[in-house]
Amino acid sequence: MQCEDARPRLDAYVDDELTEAERAGLRDHLAGCADCGPEAAALQRLRDEIRRTVPAYRAPEIVRSQIRFTLRREAAAMGAPGAFRAPGWLAYAASILLAVAVGSGGTFLALGERQDDRVATEVIDSHLRSLLGTHLTDVASSDQHTVKPWFAGRSDVSPPVVDLSADGFPLVGGRLDVIGGKPVPALVYKRRQHVISVYVLPAGKVDLGETLTRRGYNLRHWDDGDLGFWAVTDAGPSELADFEHLFRAATRG
């Protein structure tokens, strides 16, 4: 075999993709050729070096449990009407919190490079926490005139509150969460079995563009006047977009 026949086959040689006959012919050539022999050895070294030094990424446990949860919800949605759903998100929320606790947040700290990312992460964490225990609301009421005054004096932001029951997003109440070290009002809505939390902060210079999906939760942000709104839910992105539209229209009117 000549060099010009050997060269194009070197990659296939180290990849073990040659027939036995081709392989034997090439091996003979490599043994005697001062150019091709080292070339093949260099390819082999590169491979060894890649396998030795490059990280072997594995799916984090939280991603695994998230996927199992999503599948369970999907299967339930395709199979039975509603039967598995509520236990589904509760179990999921629990698994997330556990994984966050176990993993001490290491993976998620990586999210927090940018400031909006940090807020997004805190908002989702906070929403998740509210789903877990008994702290879905501090003030449970579908009456906007009960919910709004409750926040007075408890935070330095007074959120606009509207009930959107007529549009399929009933107001459930409000609660006070801590975002960025400060108490922040959160409005709680329902969409069928899903919970939507709306956090109201002073407006920032944040533009997430469209819906952001993190860990299976959808997040939208918009500014209105001097207030910034962060809405998070496990309902679908289009439902969340509808919600934003309705909420903005109603609070403006």
Added chain:
Amino acid sequence: MAWIAERRRRSRFESVVLPHLDAGYALARWLTRNDADAADVVQEACLRAFRYFDSYREGDAKSWLLKIVRRSCYDWLERNRPSDLVPLETADAASSGTPLPSTVDTEQLLQSRSELRRLDRLIEELPPPLREALVLRELQELDYRQIAEVTGVPIGTVMSRLHRARSALRRAWDGKECR
């Protein structure tokens, strides 16, 4: 009852496809280049895979999942980071397997950086078509036929992409000359 069938389908999916989740995550991680996005994409891909599960026939579940993960990655990149998707020179059309003159600026690009760079960073800087071929071969240990299946190109193209990826890496990594 419908929900029993769905439950059965789900548990079959979990036992056939989910064992390859690490491979899927790794591919997504290499294509999106960060953990948070890889997690999102791989989750979306698994949901997609579950919906298409009826189209899966007995056989190579790993390639089947990787193909869907890859598609989800490209969809995601198109939406979120279109600048990552620089078109690779169409020289790939020469699927004879002959090494091609390097067209893309990849090699120059890589060479201009420090030679002491870590290999994983250098791999991340390869254009996605070269990067995925290399990752599937070296880290997932797929053979040419499987890589062709996952990436949807002929085997000759797989060979030339691997060659180009390695040439670029070697020039950047050890500064050695190679054709």
